[in-house]
Amino acid sequence: MPRAHQELTDLVAIPSIADERIVDPAECVRAAEWVRDAFRTEGIPADLELTPDGTYSVIGHRPAPEGAPTVLLYCHYDVQPILDEHEWLSPPFELTERDGRWYGRGATDCKGNVIAHLAALRALRGDTPAAAADAYPVGLILVAEGSEEQGRASLDRYALEHPELFRAADVILIQDAGNIAFGVPTLSVSLRGAVDVIVRVEALEASVHSGMFGGAATDPIAALVQMLATLRDEHGNTTVPGIRADQVWQGVQYDEDAFRQDSGMLVGTERLGSGTVSDQLCARPVITILGIDAPPVVGAVAAIQAKAAAKLNLRVPPGEDPAELRDALIAHLHAVA
The missing domain is CATH 3.30.70.360 (Alpha-Beta Plaits)
Structure with a gap:
């Protein structure tokens, strides 16, 4: 957990709002590079891919062992604008603990989910080195979107242009949803x-x-x-x-x-x-x-x-x-x- 906390602290500190009217686009690139490097460390060869709206998605693919399924891990690293910073109880881009929870722009939606993917990969791998051929029992595809919060459907258009990547997935895991109650494991089968x-x-x-x-x-x-x-x-x-x-x-x-x-x-x-x-x-x-x-x-x-x-x-x-x-x-x- 200390490692996950530090990673979330580092990622939340990057103001990755995918709107050039609000934040320099270089900040989104910086966040994309952070995500790329983090997943490379976990054994998923990832790169930045330019999508139709000019933002970058982080795409990676680690082929499955013979006969094993492939899981697509989806997340996004961009965040909503902060609006009036004076309305915040703590600095929006500084991860802050309050009443047993961590607060910051994107701490849950969706940078916390990026960190959850990373933590899950480490738990799945155990002590096996990330570079080892048998590090994971399944194939892994990473898709980390760069402008989800803007609703521009840029990843949709990218998927239509690169269908082979998405067709290779047997299941897609999206952690961008809540639990029915605190502490109750919940499987969301559909979202609006x-x-x-x-x-x-x-x-x-x-x-x-x-x-x-x-x-x-x-x-x-x-x-x-x-x-x-x-x-x-x-x-x-x-x-x-x-x-x-x-x-x-x-x-x-x-x-x-x-x-x-x-x-x-x-x-x-x-x-x-x-x-x-x-x-x-x-x-x-x-x-x-x-x-x-x-x-x-x-x-x-x-x-x-x-x-x-x-x-x-x-x-x-x-x-x-x-x-x-x-x-x-x-x-x-x-x-x-």
């Missing part, structure tokens, strides 16, 4: 996918005074709010034509009280959705507003803005076609605009 959509509303040549033009001039922010309000009903269920939202989860159920505590819901708030917690989280779609482009409250002036925008995240239930649901969402936004 994701599609991001950016909606923009433009109505004026420039911002105008709310006192002189308000009430008659088209208001892009108000129009955007009205559009976004049509995405859910009063219970929080998704209400977009063409997107089914009545699925039922057949697996383990998430206790209501435990969910309220885990999600940090405040006293007096109501849980969304007409299904069970597990229905809502595992089987049904949801459209989340990730961000809105509009003036901040501090410094706002008496003006109708010329334009506004929102970034939406559509979670796609298992078995549904992401492109079809995306198109349904876009069609709905046009219809209510």
Whole structure:
């Protein structure tokens, strides 16, 4: 565990946000090189592979012994932006222990999973040197993505261009999921996918005074709010034509009280959705507003803005076609605009 802690400390310290508007892309390259070198040490010959969006995935393949299956280890080394650093209880890129847990950007999603793969390889190998031919009883493929958090599907396109690598895997192990309860081993058999959509509303040549033009001039922010309000009903269920939202989860159920505590819901708030917690989280779609482009409250002036925008995240239930649901969402936004 001390080695794993040190490795996680080192990896979390690299601000690998795959957005050149926020962080120098060299930081992502540095994280990719760290992952490459770590898995090479464990006997998996890995290299940096350029993917269509300009980021690097770390790809490695150690062939299986005769007659043995091949396991693909998936992870990603990029992380979400930190937003307002002052809102953090500890420095985001400094692994910090608090109440028996380790905190830092990517400590779980997904740098902690990178370290879990490494620790599992060492446990599987035992005292056998990594370079030994019999170090592992299975074949191993490593795929460490470099822009998963951006939702650009760059690895998807890479996979289509290199299908032979992925077809060689008999099973894919993804540790980017949670347990049903702390300390309870959990096997996740499916996860919702994701599609991001950016909606923009433009109505004026420039911002105008709310006192002189308000009430008659088209208001892009108000129009955007009205559009976004049509995405859910009063219970929080998704209400977009063409997107089914009545699925039922057949697996383990998430206790209501435990969910309220885990999600940090405040006293007096109501849980969304007409299904069970597990229905809502595992089987049904949801459209989340990730961000809105509009003036901040501090410094706002008496003006109708010329334009506004929102970034939406559509979670796609298992078995549904992401492109079809995306198109349904876009069609709905046009219809209510």
